[in-house]
Amino acid sequence: MSEFEQRNQAMIRGMAADAALQAKARALFAAANQHEYSYHFRWLGRPIIQYPQDIVAMQELIWDVKPELIIETGIARGGSLIFSASILQLIGGAGLVVGVDIEIRPHNRQAIEAHPMAKRIKMIEASSIHENTAAQIRALATGRKPVMVFLDSNHTHEHVLRELELYAPLVTKGSYLVVLDTVIEDLPEDAFPNRPWTKTRNPKTAVREFLKRDSRFVVETEIENNLLLTVAPEGFLKCIGD
């Protein structure tokens, strides 16, 4: 490891151990969330519902792993699909993104299909936890590797746990499974009014339950420690098993 990297790692460990900084970051996150901060950004023209920090982390993962297939649950307006496709385009090769959403609104579908990155994108309109959806995605994953997965659809404990059961087995050794919005557990109880997820039943509780039974994945804490502000604490999972 270079001196530059060693120094960075020491600084990142220092940030993680800095209780005052962590408290400020949590307070900033909660305050910005009240202004729907994650909705304010676009990637190559399409609205992306992510924090800029997480977008940078995903870029680093995609560039390092160079997946042939990225599976995304939760398309919304398409920004994250366009983002993943654009990094695959820069890498070159045959990389493809498959996105699943229970409802793809016609204007969003049209804009995604008209985008310069569309040739690397396949969309499925269905629930991510239907067996038929998983079967279609398993078929797409056949013969493609590495495979990476981003889960960002319905954030209830049960839904995320089922997505983990269906899609984690497709992630290849050395690649990543990112579970977004684990941060729900760390936010005030009233941060998500009118939503079925809660501080006690959310993507982070699903990840913890999943990790008890699946030894192929470990939480890569260095990523969240580095980001400081992330929607995915305990959600960056590295696949270490065959």
Ligand SMILES: C[S@@+](CC[C@H](N)C(=O)[O-])C[C@H]1O[C@@H](n2cnc3c(N)ncnc32)[C@H](O)[C@@H]1O
């Ligand atoms: C947070 S948004 C996705 C944001 C997108 N990944 C991005 O970064 O721009 C969540 C999406 O999940 C979709 N969704 C909700 N329930 C779903 C389900 N059962 N299966 C698939 N998608 C679902 C919603 O329709 C919504 O578009």
